[in-house]
Amino acid sequence: MLRKLLSHAAIYGLAAQIPRIAGVLALPIITPHLTTTDYGVAGVVTAYVTALGVVQSLGLSVVMANAYVKHPTRYKWVWRQLHGFFILWSVVYNAVLAAVLFLGIPAEAVEDRWEIIILQVVPAFFLNHTIFFGGFLYRIQQRPFPVAVQSFVVGALTIGLNIYFIACLQLGYMGWFYSGFIGGCASFTIYVYPVYWQEKLWPILNFKWYRLKSSLRVSLPSIPHHLSVFLLDVSDRLVMDVLRVPVQRIGLYNIASSFGLYFSAASYAVVQAASPMYMQIYASTAAYDSQLKIRRVTFTLQGLFLVTTSLLSLWMKEIFQLLIKNDVLQQAYPLAIIILMGYNYKPMHLVVESRLFYQERTEQLWKISFVAGVGNVILNLLLIPLFGIEAAAFTTFVSLMYTGYSGFLLKSFKQSQLINFYPVVSLALTVALLLGIYFIADRGILFKVMISIVVLVAGVIFFVLINKKRCKVNTQ
Template sequence: MFRKLLSHAAIYGLAAQVPRLAGILALPVITPYLTTVDYGVGGVITAYVVALNTLISLGLSVVMVNSFAKHPHHYKWVWRQLHGFLSVWAVANGVLLTAVLWWAIPEEAMVNRWELLALNVLPVVLFGVTEYQGTLLFLISQRPVPVAIRSFVVGVATVGLNIYTIAYLRMGYMGWFYANAAGALIGFVYYSYPMYLKEKMWPIFNFKWPRIRQSLKISLPIIPHHFSFFLLDTSDRLVLDLLKVPVPRIGLYNIASSFGLYFMAASNAVVQAASPFYLQYYSKSGKDIEAARQARSMTFALQLLFLGVTFILCLWLKELFILLIRNSELQQAYPLAIILMMGYNYKPMYLGAVNLLSYREHTGVLWKISTVAGVGNVILNLILIPYFGIEAAAITTFVALMYMGYSGYALKEYKQIAEVNYHPWLWLLVNIMALLAVYLLKDVDLEYKAILTAFLGAGASIGYLYFGKRLAWSS
């Protein structure tokens, strides 16, 4: 079973991660031509764009998924109406995004204000809905290959354009935005044929308002849950901007957080692949206690995998920064990157609790996990950043991510349906101790790092194999 999970993760994630790997390998090429101001401007504008983009779907994916599952022969009529409505909403969202960016673009980038508005707003308005529905359709119909190909093509094109615009044309932060806009256009063209010509998913603009209102009643309550991930992953840069932290300091934080987000993006492939297996185990639990134990074993195996990978990466992060980032000013961000990257170890334990709550239809309590974590992160940032600077933003993000991963086990709704003990507080202690240990070891001599890496790799592999054998690997 675990081999199957990992193979699915490879299908979902490999094509997406190859361009990201190329992007990391491109850092030595582009970073000599970038400054902390470039990273600061890019981080601030991206934070606002991501924040507004969480509203582009209005949570209607749950309606689309339900219609696909319950009405497999008639779902296209629902999707086409929602496509028409979301296309209209995209224009309104574009107006809102324009107003926000007009105010939020840093002073250092005012000379390029109109170009930045066009490059960030037009792709959302023109291409966003097609990309969103196309990806969702292929995923729920269990056709991951088109999504993987799209991710690969767009990712490689974007990385290539980043190198061309930044390293050769010397466009600085503008190179990112031109490359991202071109990538959005390529993705739209890629999905246009299967969506409009093959599946006939043309939008219906004469949509039925009763249908739209009924759909929004279901979808709008989900928005806070989705928005909470922005509050955890991206809002730090927005708060830093609101608190008038100098753009170069925001740039340092942005380069550090990008390494955490690299790992988060890679882990999402495992999440996509693991979710169906959790559902399979939970469908048998209650009748077969062994199924609940297998779900726990899968969670523990994933947790060991995440901890082992992040610890070893963070142990060598100083050397990786020196190797990849050919800019002495930007290299100083590696201690912040360690804190942020170790925070993303929350994901396996988060899956163990949230998937069970969702399967047992306790979705009404998910806000106590995600929304509280996201809002708490913002509040702590507003309180602590003025006194402790960007270091506080990294620490509060780690704390919020740990809350995200482990608070579900404290909910009474979870305790009522749990069949096995996941020992969450022991794992939380292990997460915290792992962060403290790797942070203290970050500057030790290379020979000690090599010995420790070999020791940790062997230990993590033994534990990983122990739990993996309990999941019927060959099935």
């Protein structure tokens, strides 16, 4: 199972991350042509679009996943009805999206307001539902290669367009919006044939309302959970906008948080690969054995995450100096360290999330992620006026840790828990690594090389011990 998970994650991740790596390598080309205002405008607009994007699918992916796992012979009939509902719902959704963008676009971009709105609303209405169904189908079928091809093609195209629009045409923040629009069109083009002609997932507009209501009773409670992604990842920019933080300062924070989001996007490949596997393990394996398998995979992933983020954070200052050819933007690297280390929460959170999804206990998810997201917003409202944008980085880390570990305290989770996942140990180790790395990030190169070797050796020892323990279990 572990080998299959890592191979699928590698396929998802490698193809998706090659363009992202190219995007990181393109930073020296585009950052000389960008300002903190460009990053600020892009950050605020992206935050509004992301916030509303959470409710576009109304959480019905939960229903789609369970229909596929539990009713493999008739899931398409369920999906087609949901597809029809998505299209009708998009009319309301896009009207709200256009209104919010009209009011929320910063004054620095007011002359481009309508163009930005069109570039965001058109894909949301005409393209996104097809992209969603195509990508979700391949992931639930554990067919990572088509998703990887789509990610690679669209990602490479978008990065190339970013360079063209920003570095060559000097379009600033509009370069990102043009590139995103064209990338969405390309993604739709890739998925339209398999969704409608191969899989015959044509929407049924005359769907059964009583069945839809039943589906919404399961899906709607998961919306606060999905909303937490926005509240944790990008709501900081909206809070700063509300608090009238200068757009230039928002841009500085945006460049720092982007490095955390780079890793978050990369780690999403692991989640894409692991989620359907976890669901199938719960469906086909005895409770104790399933939890034992999942714990071994989770420990391996957690170790991999900690080693990777620790090394990246340790060298974040040098990474910024290498990639960000802008003296003002380079000053954001300490914030990037804090935010990046927060994304170590994902493997432990996946343990709780996957079990609650399988048990259709979605009404419990808000107690984890939504509470963390709301807490993040409240803390930002209280602390940013006192301590500036630095406070947002620390509140993001705290909120991400709550997301990763609070689920182990839920009664509904503890009642079905047969195996100890040692969440307290993992949490303490993450906090200790953050504190240690944050205070030595400015040390000399030789010292940091030595620390890097120590981290790598510790990681290798941990993986060897995990595999050795696995062998003992298998031989008993």
